[in-house]
Amino acid sequence: MIQVLDFVPIWTLILGLAVFFYVLLDGFDLGVGMLYGLAPDTRSRNTIMNSIAPIWDGNETWLVLGGIGLMAAFPLAFAIIIPAVYFPIAAMLLALVFRGVAFEFRVRDNENKTFWDHAFCWGSGIATFAQGLVLGAFIQGFQVDGRKFAGTSFDFFTPFTLLTGFALLFGYALLGAGWLILKTDGEVQAAARRQGRICLVAVIAAIGLVSIWTPLMNHDVALRWFAWPNALLLAPVPLATGAITWFTWRAFDRKAEATPFLGAIGLFALSYLGIAISLYPMIVPYHFTLWEAASSARTQAFLLVGTLFLLPVILMYTGWSYWVFRGKVRAGLGYG
Amino acid sequence: MDFDPVLLSRLQFTWVIAWHILLPAFTVGCASFIAVLEGLNLASGREIYLRLSMFWTKIFSVAFGMGVVTGIIMPFQFGTNWSNFADTVANVLSPLFAYEGLTAFFLEAAFLGVLLFGRKLVPPWAHFAAALMVALGTLFSSFWILSANSWMQTPAGYEIVDGHFFPKDWLEVIFNPSFPYRLAHTVVGFYVTTGFVVLGVGAYLIRRERFAEEGRTLLSMTLWLLTVLVPLRMFIGDLHGLNTRDHQPAKLAAIEAHWDTDRRVPLTLFAIPDEAGESNRMAITIPWLGSLILTHELDGEVKGLKDFPADQRPPVAIPFFAFRAMVGCTLLMLGVVVVGGWLRWRGGLFEMPTFLKICQLAMPLGFVAVIAGWVTTEVGRQPWTVYGLLRTAQSVSPSLTSFDVAVSLAGYVLVYLLIYPTGLLLMLRMVRNGPVGGAEEGLQIEAGRPQAPVLAGSLGIAMGETR
Numbered sequence: 096m097i098q099v100l101d102f103v104p105i106w107t108l109i110l111g112l113a114v115f116f117y118v119l120l121d122g123f124d125l126g127v128g129m130l131y132g133l134a135p136d137t138r139s140r141n142t143i144m145n146s147i148a149p150i151w152d153g154n155e156t157w158l159v160l161g162g163i164g165l166m167a168a169f170p171l172a173f174a175i176i177i178p179a180v181y182f183p184i185a186a187m188l189l190a191l192v193f194r195g196v197a198f199e200f201r202v203r204d205n206e207n208k209t210f211w212d213h214a215f216c217w218g219s220g221i222a223t224f225a226q227g228l229v230l231g232a233f234i235q236g237f238q239v240d241g242r243k244f245a246g247t248s249f250d251f252f253t254p255f256t257l258l259t260g261f262a263l264l265f266g267y268a269l270l271g272a273g274w275l276i277l278k279t280d281g282e283v284q285a286a287a288r289r290q291g292r293i294c295l296v297a298v299i300a301a302i303g304l305v306s307i308w309t310p311l312m313n314h315d316v317a318l319r320w321f322a323w324p325n326a327l328l329l330a331p332v333p334l335a336t337g338a339i340t341w342f343t344w345r346a347f348d349r350k351a352e353a354t355p356f357l358g359a360i361g362l363f364a365l366s367y368l369g370i371a372i373s374l375y376p377m378i379v380p381y382h383f384t385l386w387e388a389a390s391s392a393r394t395q396a397f398l399l400v401g402t403l404f405l406l407p408v409i410l411m412y413t414g415w416s417y418w419v420f421r422g423k424v425r426a427g428l429g430y431g
Numbered sequence: 432m433d434f435d436p437v438l439l440s441r442l443q444f445t446w447v448i449a450w451h452i453l454l455p456a457f458t459v460g461c462a463s464f465i466a467v468l469e470g471l472n473l474a475s476g477r478e479i480y481l482r483l484s485m486f487w488t489k490i491f492s493v494a495f496g497m498g499v500v501t502g503i504i505m506p507f508q509f510g511t512n513w514s515n516f517a518d519t520v521a522n523v524l525s526p527l528f529a530y531e532g533l534t535a536f537f538l539e540a541a542f543l544g545v546l547l548f549g550r551k552l553v554p555p556w557a558h559f560a561a562a563l564m565v566a567l568g569t570l571f572s573s574f575w576i577l578s579a580n581s582w583m584q585t586p587a588g589y590e591i592v593d594g595h596f597f598p599k600d601w602l603e604v605i606f607n608p609s610f611p612y613r614l615a616h617t618v619v620g621f622y623v624t625t626g627f628v629v630l631g632v633g634a635y636l637i638r639r640e641r642f643a644e645e646g647r648t649l650l651s652m653t654l655w656l657l658t659v660l661v662p663l664r665m666f667i668g669d670l671h672g673l674n675t676r677d678h679q680p681a682k683l684a685a686i687e688a689h690w691d692t693d694r695r696v697p698l699t700l701f702a703i704p705d706e707a708g709e710s711n712r713m714a715i716t717i718p719w720l721g722s723l724i725l726t727h728e729l730d731g732e733v734k735g736l737k738d739f740p741a742d743q744r745p746p747v748a749i750p751f752f753a754f755r756a757m758v759g760c761t762l763l764m765l766g767v768v769v770v771g772g773w774l775r776w777r778g779g780l781f782e783m784p785t786f787l788k789i790c791q792l793a794m795p796l797g798f799v800a801v802i803a804g805w806v807t808t809e810v811g812r813q814p815w816t817v818y819g820l821l822r823t824a825q826s827v828s829p830s831l832t833s834f835d836v837a838v839s840l841a842g843y844v845l846v847y848l849l850i851y852p853t854g855l856l857l858m859l860r861m862v863r864n865g866p867v868g869g870a871e872e873g874l875q876i877e878a879g880r881p882q883a884p885v886l887a888g889s890l891g892i893a894m895g896e897t898r
Contacts, residue, residue, distance in 0.1 A: 149548065152499055159532045163506050167529045170521030177510025177517075178828035184511050185839040188504045189846050195500035196850050199493055203857045242518060244828070248835040391522045393598050398526040405533045416544055 102395035103386050106168040109402060113164055115367055117157035119270070119360060124151045126271020128194055128219025129264070130290055131212075139283045140212065146278040146424045148198060153413060155191065167398050171242060171388035172378040179237045180229045181248040187225035194218030220264065227263030231256030234309055234370065236380040255308060262301030266363065269294035273356030278424050291355055292347045299340055302366060306333070309373060313381065316373045329372060336365045437827045439836035440512040443843060445809075447504050449802055450847050454498035456801045459573055459618065460625025461491045462566040465546075469562040473555055483645055484562075485550075486866035487629075490858050492547055497854050501847075506532075512836065516816050516826035523589050523596045523604055524579050531575035534568075542568065573618055581610035583817050584808070585678045596817070608678050612671040613808075619664045620804065624797025626660060627764065629653045631794035632862055634787040642865040647781050650790070654771045654780070661768050665761060669724075675811075676725055679818060680734040682811035685745045686754045687721065688714075691735040696721035701755075704747040709737060745813040753806040760800035767793050 124147040134140045166173040177184060197215035201208055228251055235255050238246035272291030276284055310317035320329060343358025376384045389395065465487050472480035506528060509517045517525075545553060545561035553561070588603025589596045598604055630653045636646030676683045683689075688704040688711050689696060698720035702711035722731040736744050767789060774780045781787075812818055816826040 149544070152496070153544075155499070155503065156532075159503055159506060160529075162510070163525065163529045163532050166506065166509065166517060166521055167525035170518060170525060173510050173521065174514040174518035177507065178512075178514040178830050181511050181828075181831065181835055181839070184507055185842060188507060189842050191503060192500045192846055192850065196497060196854065199496055200850075200853055200857065203493075203860070204853060207853075244514070244830050246830060248830060248832070390525065391597050393601075394522045394526055397598070397601055398529055401530055401533060409533075419548075 100392065100396070102392060102399060103389050105399065106164075106389070106395055107385055109406070110161065110164045110168055111371070113157055114161045115364075117154070117161050118367070119363060120154035120157060121151075122267045122363065123147075123270035123274040123356075123359075124154055125194075125219045125223045126267035126269065127274055128215055128271070129223065129268050130271050130275065130287065131219070132216030133286070133290065134283070135286075139286075142279055142283050142424055143275065144198070144201070144215070146275065149420045150416060151198065152195070153416060155195070158191075168390060168395060169378050169385065169388040170390050171383055174242070175237060175239060175244045175379050175383075176233065178248075179244045179246060180232050180251050183225040183228040183232070183251055187222045187229070190218040190220075190222035190225065192218075194222065223264050223267045224260045227260035228252075228256045230263065230370075231259030233380060234259070234305075234374070235312060237382070239379065239382045255312070258301065258304060258308070262298065262305065265294045265297035265301060266366075269298050270356070270359045270363065273359040277353050277356045280423055288347050288355075291359075292344070295340070295343060295347070298362065302336065302362070306369070315381070319373060332365060332369055332372070336362065339365065434833055434837070436831040436833055436836050437824050439833060439840055440827050440831065441823065443512060443836060443840045444508055446840065446847070447501070447508065447843055449805070450851060451498070451501040451505060452801060452805060453798055454494050454501065455569070455573065456621050456624045456798055457628060458491060458494050458498055459569040459621040460623075461487060461494065461628075462562075462569045463622065464625060464629065465491060466559070466562040466566040469559040473559050479645060479648060482866045483648065486645075486861075488546060490861050492543075493854060493858055493861070495543065497850065504843075511839070512828055512831065513816075513826050514828040516821065519594065519821055519826070520583075520596045520817060523598050524582060527575050527579040527582070527605070531572055531579075534571045534575070570618065573621070574614060577614045577617055578605050578607070578610050581613045582607045584613075584812055585609040586817050586820060591820075596820075609671075609674055612667065612674045616664070616667045616671045616804075617801075619660055619667055620797070620801055623657065623660050623664055623764065624801055626653045626657045627767075627793050627797045630657065630767075631791045634790035635862065636865060637781055638784065638787050638791075639865070643781075645866045650781065651775075654768065654775065657764070657768050658772055661761070661765050665765070668761075672725065673727070676733075679811065681736065681739045681744055682750065682808075683725065684734055684736045684739075685747045685750045685811055686807060687725070687733070688747050688751045689721070689733055689735050690737050692732065692738050693735065694722065694730045694732050695719050696725075696733045698724060702751070704751055706747050743814065745811050750807045750811040753803045753810065756803035757800045757807060760796045760803065764793065764796050764800075 127143060127147050131140060131143045134143055162173075165176075193214045195218075197211045197218065201211035201215065204211060231253070232251040235253060237244055238250065269291060272287040272294055275287035276291065279287070310320055319325060339358055339361040343355055343362070346354035346358055374380050376386070378385045378388045465484055468480050468484035468487065471477070472484060542561040542564035545558065546565050549561065550558055582604060585608040586596075587607040588598065588600040588605075590599050591597070629649050633646045633649030633651075633653065636642040637650065639646075672683070675686075688699055688702055690709050690711070695718075697716035697718045699711065700715045700717065702714035702716075704711050719729055722733060723729055725731065725733050736747065770786060770789075771780065774783060774786055814823055815821060816823050
């Protein structure tokens with residue numbers, strides 16, 4: 096087929112942004128969900144839940160956009176990667192269902208409130224861990240034969256993916272703690288500062304481990320980072336990570352309200368960038384490039400027309416809804 | 432029966448989509464109904480419409496929330512269990528799925544916020560506009576998903592290169608031959624389903640007497656609506672049937688359990704189809720009526736299953752009985768509408784307890800008809816995922832074992848069996864509480880028990896809690 100225009104770079108950008116928005120937005124509310132389980136009493140649990148109640152479902156729609164976007168723009172990647180992470184995806188979806196209905200069920204089904212409290216917390220944790228497994232499986236690569244995934248449904252389960260699973264638990268919890276510091280005050284905020292510090296230590300350890308393990312696993316990744324002059328050109332990435340870590344750590348100590356959250360976002364952005372640098376231009380790591388896995392130009396063009404119109408509207412709406420619900424949250428009504 | 436990954440994956444898809452479809456079957460109609468109530472409130476200024484709108488919006492929010500979380504599962508099924516299907520058809524179908532997500536999902540979610548939270552934040556006309564946009568969003572959603580579904584039934588506008596489908600003409604892809612009929616048939620079916628839910632709730636409120644005025648308004652409004660919609664649905668269903676005869680004759684033959692191509696065929700009311708023996712047992716038939724209904728001519732020719740090789744025939748018993756279940760439900764609904772119209776003409780629509788009770792009992796009929804119709808059309812498409820071109824057996828993910836799918840299926844079964852009864856219970860509880868007014872609502876919150884997050888947000892804003 097003759098390609099008049101190459102839509103692959105723009106779709107890479109759109110999909111990259113959609114996945115990053117998902118990780119950031121659902122990341123912090125999944126993290127809030129996990130910290131919810133550590134809250135000591137009903138009052139602080141209500142505060143914590145109210146801090147994300149109006150926005151969580153908007154956050155989750157980015158997952159749909161990411162999933163369908165991958166299918167539409169890079170169908171070969173969708174057809175190989177998703178069956179390869181069969182169980183993590185199924186576990187993630189079921190966990191998200193549980194956690195999603197818990198928002199409404201918890202208050203309306205008062206007799207089983209404790210059950211839905213647990214569903215919310217465990218659902219958040221399991222969904223996060225499953226996403227971490229998917230991330231690890233993506234980095235370690237897949238067994239491919241022709242255009243098909245040729246491994247088994249248990250290939251995803253390795254020491255490396257376990258590491259990324261736990262890493263994401265702490266990573267999302269760090270984002271969640273940053274969000275709670277921003278949105279709450281008093282005891283809930285103080286607890287989030289303590290939890291955030293623990294998460295930050297774990298996250299930095301995990302980033303370090305993954306950064307050493309990945310180049311050891313794959314020679315191309317090692318060359319990408321350590322060959323000259325790449326080592327010099329890419330040096331700002333680890334240096335900036337170090338700087339942001341220091342900055343975030345200090346922010347936990349002080350009275351800063353927004354800085355921990357911003358610092359956590361910065362760490363996620365740099366880790367995301369690091370993975371992108373390691374794997375580019377692969378979309379099915381070590382087998383197919385973005386261009387090889389892309390759908391036809393007609394398909395990408397047809398979808399681009401609507402996306403370029405709708406995406407800004409969606410972004411504007413998302414921004415507006417965060418603006419409406421800005422400021423500190425309270426436990427809710429009915430409290431004297 | 433061999434429980435291979437294909438069959439188990441089909442069971443899993445059936446399970447997750449059948450439960451999911453119940454929610455749009457209600458929310459599509461409910462969104463439009465809320466928009467109508469908002470419009471009536473805006474035009475007449477009568478408070479009863481406002482109360483009713485708030486009542487249905489609350490129920491809608493629970494159903495919609497469940498629809499969102501069960502809907503997220505759907506696109507991933509194409510990857511986890513049907514990756515060969517995804518690889519083969521994605522160039523053509525995935526933009527339709529993506530547009531569903533983009534236009535509808537996001538617009539719904541955006542304006543839903545205003546509908547749920549914004550009554551005191553925006554002027555009444557803007558609130559009405561938000562209700563309209565939510566309703567429009569659900570219709571867009573149906574548009575794109577049914578377009579994709581119809582393309583799998585009657586593919587058009589494509590070319591096949593190296594065993595993969597590529598788009599040639601998007602208009603032909605979207606407006607494929609069965610799409611207009613399926614869209615009209617399904618959306619009217621959704622409206623009828625919601626109509627019967629509203630009818631039943633109205634009858635319940637009248638019988639309970641506490642909100643009798645609201646109940647009478649609901650019952651009367653919906654009965655007028657259903658008087659138009661139920662016959663309309665039957666008319667469109669008939670057109671859809673003619674379309675199936677032209678484009679999917681094997682499916683039609685299976686629906687009618689019709690084995691030999693013939694003219695002046697009878698209509699089979701009941702039979703036990705014997706697929707091995709290629710015949711029907713215990714058949715009850717009406718002469719000539721089959722040709723008359725299926726071709727609109729007394730001596731019209733109807734193709735039989737024996738015209739198709741055995742490995743290209745759908746299963747017979749399931750479409751045959753599912754179709755009869757759908758038609759049976761529709762006839763029962765027509766009966767309710769006719770009796771209601773007669774009672775209204777006599778001037779005692781709200782006074783006859785038996786009729787009110789029947790209205791309540793008829794509440795699930797629409798849902799049963801939707802599921803039965805969907806089973807008819809999807810099982811009738813077998814053994815293909817893309818009719819005549821891509822076999823179901825070749826669509827499944829190659830890496831899956833029976834064990835893999837059995838485990839995931841068990842997970843989906845358990846979770847759905849837990850959340851659906853709970854969700855239903857909560858919605859029924861809202862119905863029992865009735866359409867209490869806005870002011871009363873705020874006072875109902877008990878100490879130590881926060882309002883549901885959805886309402887806590889709006890009340891919080893109204894009282895200046897979140898700045």
